[in-house]
Amino acid sequence: MTTTTTPATTTAATTTADELLIPVPDEDGAPFWEYAAQGELRVQACAEPACGKLRFPPRPCCPHCQSFDSEWRLMSGRGRIWSYVQPHPPLLPAYAAQAPYNVILVELADAPHIRLVGNLVASADAPLDSVAPARLRIGARVQVVFTETGGVAVPRWILEKS
Amino acid sequence: MAATLKDATAIVGIGQTAFAKQLPQSEKELACRAILSALADAGIEPSEVDAFSSYTMEETDEVEVAKAIGAGDVTFFSKIGYGGGGSCATVGHLASAIATGQASVGVAWRSRKRGSGPRPWKNTAVQLPTPGQWTRPFGLLRPADEIGMLARRYMHEYGATRDHLFNVAMACRNRANENPAAMMYERPLTREMYMTSRMISDPLCLFDNCLETDGALACVIVSAERARDCRQKPVYVHSVAQGLPAQHHGMVNYWNDDPLSGPAWTAARHLWKQADFGPDDVDVAQIYDAFTPLIPLSLEGYGFCGRGEGAAFTEGGALEMGGRLPINTGGGGLSEAYVHGFNLINEGVKQLRGVSTAQVPDASTCLVTAGEGVPTSAILLRA
Ligand SMILES: [Zn+2]
Numbered sequence A: 001m002t003t004t005t006t007p008a009t010t011t012a013a014t015t016t017a018d019e020l021l022i023p024v025p026d027e028d029g030a031p032f033w034e035y036a037a038q039g040e041l042r043v044q045a046c047a048e049p050a051c052g053k054l055r056f057p058p059r060p061c062c063p064h065c066q067s068f069d070s071e072w073r074l075m076s077g078r079g080r081i082w083s084y085v086q087p088h089p090p091l092l093p094a095y096a097a098q099a100p101y102n103v104i105l106v107e108l109a110d111a112p113h114i115r116l117v118g119n120l121v122a123s124a125d126a127p128l129d130s131v132a133p134a135r136l137r138i139g140a141r142v143q144v145v146f147t148e149t150g151g152v153a154v155p156r157w158i159l160e161k162s
Numbered sequence B: 001m002a003a004t005l006k007d008a009t010a011i012v013g014i015g016q017t018a019f020a021k022q023l024p025q026s027e028k029e030l031a032c033r034a035i036l037s038a039l040a041d042a043g044i045e046p047s048e049v050d051a052f053s054s055y056t057m058e059e060t061d062e063v064e065v066a067k068a069i070g071a072g073d074v075t076f077f078s079k080i081g082y083g084g085g086g087s088c089a090t091v092g093h094l095a096s097a098i099a100t101g102q103a104s105v106g107v108a109w110r111s112r113k114r115g116s117g118p119r120p121w122k123n124t125a126v127q128l129p130t131p132g133q134w135t136r137p138f139g140l141l142r143p144a145d146e147i148g149m150l151a152r153r154y155m156h157e158y159g160a161t162r163d164h165l166f167n168v169a170m171a172c173r174n175r176a177n178e179n180p181a182a183m184m185y186e187r188p189l190t191r192e193m194y195m196t197s198r199m200i201s202d203p204l205c206l207f208d209n210c211l212e213t214d215g216a217l218a219c220v221i222v223s224a225e226r227a228r229d230c231r232q233k234p235v236y237v238h239s240v241a242q243g244l245p246a247q248h249h250g251m252v253n254y255w256n257d258d259p260l261s262g263p264a265w266t267a268a269r270h271l272w273k274q275a276d277f278g279p280d281d282v283d284v285a286q287i288y289d290a291f292t293p294l295i296p297l298s299l300e301g302y303g304f305c306g307r308g309e310g311a312a313f314t315e316g317g318a319l320e321m322g323g324r325l326p327i328n329t330g331g332g333g334l335s336e337a338y339v340h341g342f343n344l345i346n347e348g349v350k351q352l353r354g355v356s357t358a359q360v361p362d363a364s365t366c367l368v369t370a371g372e373g374v375p376t377s378a379i380l381l382r383a
Helices: A030-037 B027-042 B062-069 B083-099 B132-138 B143-158 B162-176 B191-196 B263-273 B294-301 B342-353
Strands: A013-015 A021-023 A042-046 A070-074 A078-087 A103-108 A111-118 A141-149 A152-159 B009-016 B051-055 B076-080 B106-113 B199-202 B214-223 B235-243 B284-286 B365-369 B376-382
Touching (some): A021 A152, A030 A042, A030 A070, A103 B143, A111 A152, A111 B132, B009 B342, B027 B106, B027 B214, B051 B062, B076 B083, B083 B106, B083 B342, B083 B365, B106 B342, B143 B199, B143 B294, B162 B294, B235 B263, B235 B342, B263 B294, B263 B376, B284 B342, B342 B365, B342 B376
Parallel strands (some): B051 B106, B284 B365
Antiparallel strands (some): A013 A021, A042 A070, A078 B199, A103 A111, A141 A152, B009 B214, B106 B214, B235 B376
């Protein structure tokens, strides 16, 4: 008899050389990060034709129809800021060095109830504090960009050009 | 017909250690001291204890505690998940066990060295739960950041301001100033101090955050029948509830359809359904206050006001002595001690015994809640 073991918890973050945390995907989340490496923002969806609902965070089965079939649907990458915070020290050293920076919660234009935690930056590779705090506003339109940190592509957000 | 929990059990003993930023004793020793103090308060011998309940992130387990204090054979033990969300459920689990005859003398406790011990968010190698991959890399590192995100949205949607959060911090501090055991005894807070204090996670400042504390507390629960023969006036466990809402995500409830409607709403529905009275009949409340925004959110969740009205509820001294709903009369997690909410349970007992340092006259009903923002629990106590 064979058994498959799945760890109850995964190390969800590890550190880069400069100590910024990099995501360590779990089994369900891995495709998100693989698509991010290709510059695509994709969200898990139920693959049952009669259902097709999006879900986040990723999980093994659909909470609406209990189907275990899923697919990863391409998003437009546009969204709006739902909320934000500006963390100040005490923080991990690499974050303290950029504090106060912003952390935003973006609701996706394609699926407003799916909200992603991220950072509003001046450009993809700019520091976490590269946008003036006065420009942070709930409802502001943002567009996804990707940057590489510690060998992992992570989504970040820039203000949509109006 | 199954036994009902309503008033079937009572808290008959409470105990606590000193609260401080740093205490020399180990967590295990603090736990034993608080438990023995609670048993002495009840007039019950340690050898009679046959049930234990605590909650996760507690380092001292029941095996260690039972043998250290000299408990007899233990026939019920439980440990509730989700850190501070478990505080009131410890009383609930023991009440269930005693009401159904699985045990006769239950002890719930909490011992922490959060003041001098490590802070989990500082450890980059820590085994994080799965959601960590969606939040930590972006610098959302601490509970204050996670709750601050919900607080900002709440302020945006309902016109809540920092003045409302100050009302919460001030009510707790004023009560701590009356409580010699509180860490913030004789340390008044002013509006200017609050408004000019450093930010921790804007919009939350230093005074919106609970205290880092070393200390331990415990309480003793027996059947209502036995409680009548105990040394102290019984404080009856009237109603108990736990709450883990549909599609809840823990501290980062951002992926719920309605992130501002947390576990309090779920726990409250069950709590009131089992009770003989409602929110209007609550004389005093001990509401989990790891962060000030949890108070308006909980006031809404437990039905003291409507959705979006929690901030306005704090105006005009409503949370102060003599107000509509005095809260956290020992000072709460913000100003007495942050021991994952157990001090709120013991303070509820003190109010219904009539011995609080900020006594609400003739208080006969008290709501105590556990951590909002995580799967939670709550109890209604009555004299
Ligand atoms: Zn489905």
